[in-house]
Amino acid sequence: MTAGTAGQALEDLTTLVSFGPRFHGGPGIHAAADWLVAQASAAGYAPVRQRVVLSGWQPGTVSDVVVTSPLRRALPAWPMLSSGGAEGTVAGHVVELGPQGIWGDSQVWQHFAVVDPAGVVVAYLHGRDGGPAAPQPLPAGSDHTVPHLAIGRLDAQQLTEWIADGKEPAVDVRCNAGPDEEAVADNIVVDVPGASNARVLVCGHYDTFFNTVGAYDNGSGTIALLHLLRAWRETPPARSVRVLFFTAEEWHLAGSRFYVDVARSAPEGSADRIDDLDFVLNIDGLGRGDFLEAFASPESFNTALHLAVESHGRRVGRALRVVSRFPPTTGTDDASFYRAGVPSAFMTFNDLHRLHQPDDLPNDGIAANIAWTVGLASSLVDGLPRAARFDPPGVL
Ligand SMILES: [Zn+2]
Secondary structure, X not given: OOOOOHHHHHHHHHHHHOOOOOOOXXXXXXXXXXXXXXXXXXXXXXXXXXXXXXXXXXXXXXXXXXXXXOOOEEEOEEEOEOOOOOOOEEEEEEEEEEEXXXXXXXXXXXXXXXEOOOOOEEEEEEEOOOOOOOXXXXXXXXXXXXXXXXEOHHHHHHHHHHHHOOOOOEEEEEEOOEEXXXXXXXXXXXXXXXXXXXXXXXXXXXXXXXXXXXXXXXXXXXXXXXXXXXXXXXXXXXXXXXXXXXXXXXXXXXXXXXXXXXXXXXXXXXXXXXXXXXXXXXXXXXXXXXXXXXXXXXXXXXXXXXXXXXXXXXXXOOOOEEXXXXXXXXOOOHHHHHXXXXXXXXXXXXXXXXXXXXXXXXXXXXXHHHHHHHHHHHXXXXXXXXXXXXXXXXXX
């Protein structure tokens, strides 16, 4: 039996990334969907596709930020998702606006405006909270008529220091991102009959940003789901499981939000219902290392998850540092369920320096954590108690 081994995980992950970036609406995600459907079918399941149609956007071919004062230096930069573009080069001095929540307040970045000599805002820069420049979706309400470029933490810090020192940094910006035709890709739904009628939903997104093949984010979770499907063919889970491969997670969770919107109006008794799920488990980002973040809601479920992960680690003899967080962050697909009042959990071996980077490629550390997480997830599906119900969160 090969399911669940690190060697098989590396082989499957290598196949998945061979399709190229799996950007929602692009060719890579269609090839990946066909492959996942074929793999699930070969394992004896009947996968179903759910079409997700979004307004299109393309990242363009240039995304340059060049500091022109107080010295000349090109900064690595990426267009933020749904950024506007500009004709040719726009230029201006940099004004520090302050902190900016990305994915809600999951990450707090630094927000800068680029203002031309006539006082017109010609671009925005977004300084990451840690690590190199990485694209992310723009917050709702952003100005889509001008370029928005992500820069790394250290470059943002340099801009802040120049401004504090009265040096008025200036930049040239080039970016030809902008709207595109509609973007279409599929969520993939696979039902696994279990030993009882109790139901859980286990999910992960298989899409990526435009600049990466996303081995860690989230090829790893995708392959973990595939290996769970194969393992459950041999030993059915204690509960019935709906497995979901989501598209468009990187587009503000659009794939999972669409799924939840449709499921909320499913009739009584339908397998699509989400209200009576025991819980949702989202696997997003199995990077290298031994530091596992496991966030969940409601609070009692967050604690139960934390204790269950630690005890699984002890049982299989793995030294692991586990950190949980309640309320959970809002930048992963479990948040679509959490917002609907459905108990949900999220697990990641975080790897900030590979997040949304061209060098997010397969490696042995990822493969080992995929194989290990398959065992963990299957023990959680069988043993984690049904989570308490709660009112959908409001403002706080
Ligand atoms: Zn992700």
